[in-house]
Amino acid sequence: MARPEPIRLQRRGDVRLSALPPLSLYVHLPWCLRKCPYCDFNSHERASGDLPETQYLDALRADLEASLPLVWGRRVVSVFIGGGTPSLFSPAGIDRLLADVRARLPLEPGCEITLEANPGTFERDRFRAFRAAGVTRLSLGVQSFDDAALRAIGRVHDGAQARAALAEAAQAFETFNVDLMYALPGQTPAALQADLDEALAFSPPHLSVYHLTIEPNTAFAARPPAGLPDDDAASEMLDAIVARTAAAGLERYEVSAFARAGHRCVHNQNYWRFGDYLGLGAGAHGKLSFPDRIVRQVRWREPAAYLRQALQGRAVSNEHAVSADDLPFEFMLGALRLAEGFDRPLLAERTGLGLQALEPGLQQALDRGWLQQQGQRLRPTARGFDFLSDVQQLFLAAPKA
Numbered sequence: 001m002a003r004p005e006p007i008r009l010q011r012r013g014d015v016r017l018s019a020l021p022p023l024s025l026y027v028h029l030p031w032c033l034r035k036c037p038y039c040d041f042n043s044h045e046r047a048s049g050d051l052p053e054t055q056y057l058d059a060l061r062a063d064l065e066a067s068l069p070l071v072w073g074r075r076v077v078s079v080f081i082g083g084g085t086p087s088l089f090s091p092a093g094i095d096r097l098l099a100d101v102r103a104r105l106p107l108e109p110g111c112e113i114t115l116e117a118n119p120g121t122f123e124r125d126r127f128r129a130f131r132a133a134g135v136t137r138l139s140l141g142v143q144s145f146d147d148a149a150l151r152a153i154g155r156v157h158d159g160a161q162a163r164a165a166l167a168e169a170a171q172a173f174e175t176f177n178v179d180l181m182y183a184l185p186g187q188t189p190a191a192l193q194a195d196l197d198e199a200l201a202f203s204p205p206h207l208s209v210y211h212l213t214i215e216p217n218t219a220f221a222a223r224p225p226a227g228l229p230d231d232d233a234a235s236e237m238l239d240a241i242v243a244r245t246a247a248a249g250l251e252r253y254e255v256s257a258f259a260r261a262g263h264r265c266v267h268n269q270n271y272w273r274f275g276d277y278l279g280l281g282a283g284a285h286g287k288l289s290f291p292d293r294i295v296r297q298v299r300w301r302e303p304a305a306y307l308r309q310a311l312q313g314r315a316v317s318n319e320h321a322v323s324a325d326d327l328p329f330e331f332m333l334g335a336l337r338l339a340e341g342f343d344r345p346l347l348a349e350r351t352g353l354g355l356q357a358l359e360p361g362l363q364q365a366l367d368r369g370w371l372q373q374q375g376q377r378l379r380p381t382a383r384g385f386d387f388l389s390d391v392q393q394l395f396l397a398a399p400k401a
């Protein structure tokens, strides 16, 4: 087979990096049993027996091979298989995917390998087989244990399946994540407490809790569900989540993520610290650094188009070099999500910029009490966490005259 042409990098910005950041790998598997009405991810309905699994794995392999020249010599610190519903793929398929990756990219010893799974695809042997294939961390999209709430947000599983899947995840994996959502249609504070109590009863090493938001171009945007809690009620729910998780020994290390010591998500932390990631699969985004530029890539979004293009070594539909003017916002977008914030040397290493490049936003954020500075470190205050998107906006580049 002819070797695919290396991807041409389009533009060089005035960026100078002294070191390359850690490299992660994201793999997108784009199918779900049913599209949830709030979901704006690149996910497409497909019955589980109807997946073009082998073809898609071939396309991912071709995509990876075409991408190798961009990451020669670099080791991968984490792999995240997301979706969609990756657990719809067979364990043999996930095993092949990881074998294809290992044969082409060196993984750091103990590399975190996360697979997203939905309780609706739960079978005991399946979860164990994912573990045997090399998955080290399962991320379970539970969202709620309340059957009525799960129906209201269009999930295919019920509370009993969520409990069974969690019990198995706790047995089969040393570390796992539970995704919960709050501000669900008709949800009361007591119902939220019940969801938290149920989740925490499984002693999850990691919990992610997301506000149900109505995103454009979703079924909920066209027909919003009745009974959504208002902003004040949602904010009180978030306070309750923060208090309850802290009492259970989970640290809120990121705006939506709570973990026990030693169980923070390596992969997501690399995103938030402006690390690099190669994104493979339909619609996957990537960010790759070079000594003189930082490049963002997007792959063909429609699975059929991706399959066609990736098999010809042309998986990337769009790529651009990030301009130096956009780097402060791009860096702060992730760094401000972390409770520990960031050190000045990290900003310099990842972007080539000094703190002065963050002005005037930095001073405004300090003046408003949204950020605090301790020596080399800048971190969001509790108030800054509450107004995260306002704080992030302060670092947008001024429009060019």
Ligand code: SF4
Binding pocket: 031, 032, 034, 035, 036, 039, 040, 041, 043, 083, 084, 085, 118, 141
């Ligand atoms: S299971 Fe997840 S990815 Fe699939 S449609 Fe629902 S929210 Fe979207």
